[in-house]
Amino acid sequence: MQNEQTRGLLITLSGPSGSGKGTIVKSLLSKRADTVLSVSATTRAPREGEIDGVHYHFIDRETFLRMIEDNAFLEYAEYNGNFYGTPKAPVEAELLAGHNVLLEIEVQGAEKVMDSGAEMVSIFITIPSMQELERRLRGRDTETEETILSRLSIAERELKRAFRYDYVVLNDDVDAAVERIETIIQAENMRYSRMSKTVMEVLEVC
Amino acid sequence: MQNEQTRGLLITLSGPSGSGKGTIVKSLLSKRADTVLSVSATTRAPREGEIDGVHYHFIDRETFLRMIEDNAFLEYAEYNGNFYGTPKAPVEAELLAGHNVLLEIEVQGAEKVMDSGAEMVSIFITIPSMQELERRLRGRDTETEETILSRLSIAERELKRAFRYDYVVLNDDVDAAVERIETIIQAENMRYSRMSKTVMEVLEVC
Numbered sequence: 523m524q525n526e527q528t529r530g531l532l533i534t535l536s537g538p539s540g541s542g543k544g545t546i547v548k549s550l551l552s553k554r555a556d557t558v559l560s561v562s563a564t565t566r567a568p569r570e571g572e573i574d575g576v577h578y579h580f581i582d583r584e585t586f587l588r589m590i591e592d593n594a595f596l597e598y599a600e601y602n603g604n605f606y607g608t609p610k611a612p613v614e615a616e617l618l619a620g621h622n623v624l625l626e627i628e629v630q631g632a633e634k635v636m637d638s639g640a641e642m643v644s645i646f647i648t649i650p651s652m653q654e655l656e657r658r659l660r661g662r663d664t665e666t667e668e669t670i671l672s673r674l675s676i677a678e679r680e681l682k683r684a685f686r687y688d689y690v691v692l693n694d695d696v697d698a699a700v701e702r703i704e705t706i707i708q709a710e711n712m713r714y715s716r717m718s719k720t721v722m723e724v725l726e727v728c
Numbered sequence: 729m730q731n732e733q734t735r736g737l738l739i740t741l742s743g744p745s746g747s748g749k750g751t752i753v754k755s756l757l758s759k760r761a762d763t764v765l766s767v768s769a770t771t772r773a774p775r776e777g778e779i780d781g782v783h784y785h786f787i788d789r790e791t792f793l794r795m796i797e798d799n800a801f802l803e804y805a806e807y808n809g810n811f812y813g814t815p816k817a818p819v820e821a822e823l824l825a826g827h828n829v830l831l832e833i834e835v836q837g838a839e840k841v842m843d844s845g846a847e848m849v850s851i852f853i854t855i856p857s858m859q860e861l862e863r864r865l866r867g868r869d870t871e872t873e874e875t876i877l878s879r880l881s882i883a884e885r886e887l888k889r890a891f892r893y894d895y896v897v898l899n900d901d902v903d904a905a906v907e908r909i910e911t912i913i914q915a916e917n918m919r920y921s922r923m924s925k926t927v928m929e930v931l932e933v934c
Contacts, residue, residue, distance in 0.1 A: 646920070648927050681931055689915070690923035702918060709895070709915030712908060714852070717896035721854050725887055 528620040530556070531710055532613065532640060534687075535624055535703075536632035537647030538677035540659045542693040546647065547626045549700045554707075557622040560613050563589070566604035569664060579609075597627070597634035602672070606631055622707065629680040636686060643710050645703060646687040650694045652677070734826040736762070737916055738819065738846060740893075741830055741909075742838035743853030744883035746864045748899040752853065753832045755906045760913075763828040766819050769795070772810035775870060785815075803833070803840035808878075812837060828913065835886040842892060849916050851909060852893035856900045858883070 537543055551559055563579040565586050574580045586605045590598060598607030608625055616623045625635065625642075636644060649655045655677055659670045684690055689706050693699040710716070743749050757765055769785040771792050780786045787795075792811045796804060804813030814831055822829045831841065831848075842850060855861045861883055865876045890896055895912050899905040916922070 646927075648923075649930060651930055678931060681927055684927045685920055685924065687920055689918045690920050690927060691918060692923075692926060702914075705911055705914045706918060708908075709912045712895045712897060712912060714891055714893055714896050717854075717898075718891065720898060721852075721887055721890045721896060724855060724857055725884060 530617045530620050530622040531707065532617060532642035533557075533622055533624050533703075533707070534632050534635055534642055534644040535626050535647060536629050536644070536687070537693075538629070538649065538655065538680045539673045540655045540662075540677065541647040541649050542658070542696060542699065543626050543647050545696050546693065546699050546703065547624055549696060550624065550703060553700065553704070554622070556620070557624060557707075558616050560608055560616075560623050560625045562606055562608055562627065563595075564604060564606045566602075566606075596625075596638065596640065597631045599628060599630035599634060601628050601630060608635070629683055633683065633686055643689070643706065644687040645689045645691055645706065646684045647691055647693050647699065648681065648684065649677075650692065736823045736826050736828040737913065738823060738848035739763075739828055739830050739909075739913070740838050740841055740848055740850040741832050741853060742835050742850070742893070743899075744835070744855065744861065744886045745879045746861045746868075746883065747853040747855050748864070748902060748905065749832050749853050751902050752899065752905050752909065753830055755902060756830065756909060759906070759910070760828070762826070763830060763913075764822050766814055766822075766829050766831050768812055768814055768833065769801075770810060770812045772808075772812075802831075802844065802846065803837045805834060805836040805840060807834050807836060814841070835889055839889065839892055849895070849912065850893040851895045851897055851912065852890045853897055853899050853905065854887065854890065855883075856898065 535543055535547060547559060551557060561575065561579055563581050563586060565581065565583045568574065568580055572578065583605065586607065589595060589607070594609055595607040596610045596613060598605060606628060608627065608631065613623050632644065635642065652674065656674060659665060659673055691699055691702045741749055741753060753765060757763060767781065767785055769787050769792060771787065771789045774780065774786055778784065789811065792813065795801060795813070800815055801813040802816045802819060804811060812834060814833065814837065819829050838850065841848065858880065862880060865871060865879055871879070897905055897908045
């Protein structure tokens with residue numbers, strides 16, 4: 523019973539590539555000591571500056587497929603020819619320890635977490651305009667023209683899936699977007715399921 | 729479609745007598761120009777200082793019963809021998825005009841609004857302790873000893889109904905409680921149903 527009350531929130535953050543998920547997550551983590559990031563596993567090659575075990579667990583395809591067979595993922599998806607997945611065990615351990623766990627995942631993966639029936643808060647990060655998204659993707663300087671066009675087309679499809687989420691947060695400004703997410707976390711912590719202990723304590727003193 | 733997007737939130741605020749609903753509502757209204765209070769109808773006698781049409785529509789029992797027959801109430805309830813009810817038409821008009829409408833109602837009435845299936849956000853105001861509730865009720869100086877004891881016993885029953893609500897807000901401090909409710913309003917305005925227009929606009933520009 524006590525574990526149930528202090529359990530953290532599982533928060534799924536998703537949105538198109540270039541929506542700013544990564545920057546938002548970094549800022550959120552620096553502000554909230556009660557919140558940790560779920561480190562995904564992937565078969566894609568590390569980008570410059572990415573550290574194994576911090577940004578991703580970079581694992582080979584064979585290992586990934588074995589973990590799928592072991593039902594060790596909360597979700598997994600193939601995206602642009604690579605696998606991405608969220609290992610179950612560490613997420614559950616953090617939630618039980620009372621930490622909020624952020625899942626920063628692609629839209630495909632987010633829908634699989636939703637379909638799994640896991641209790642969570644899902645947030646879709648949206649962008650001010652497609653023009654702004656294109657500007658951001660070009661600004662990265664790590665993408666080929668072909669990848670940029672592919673990402674823009676995927677983004678359009680992904681925006682149409684926003685209806686699957688509990689909340690939509692506009693990322694017109696990173697600080698504002700982070701504040702919006704903190705507002706959602708505060709509100710979710712006032713849900714009856716998370717406040718029932720407070721109410722019961724008033725009654726027990728009678 | 730446009731009305732759907734700009735429609736206000738129907739917010740049901742309830743909690744035991746003495747939980748501070750009235751003070752919270754007054755502060756909330758003074759801070760938010762986008763929010764109005766639904767004025768209930770009642771058959772009980774006005775308390776000192778209460779103004780007809782502002783605090784309640786004070787109507788006679790016959791009129792109230794005729795309105796019940798006309799299905800003109802969103803909810804109504806009998807409480808301590810008096811009728812209380814929320815007239816439907818003005819609430820709907822304010823929501824369509826884009827205003828949030830606060831329903832400050834007794835727990836019985838709140839459950840009837842929930843059972844009606846109306847789209848709304850329901851908030852239960854709770855108290856730090858039964859001792860504090862007793863202190864507040866005695867501080868009113870308008871209640872007899874018998875009424876106070878009856879209200880305390882009713883409060884216990886009402887606290888057990890908190891599970892029916894979307895949110896529970898602790899009123900340990902009025903300003904803090906008002907801020908919590910504003911946080912809930914902000915979060916509810918980021919629900920997909922209220923953000924879908926923003927997402928669709930991004931897609932339309934493509």
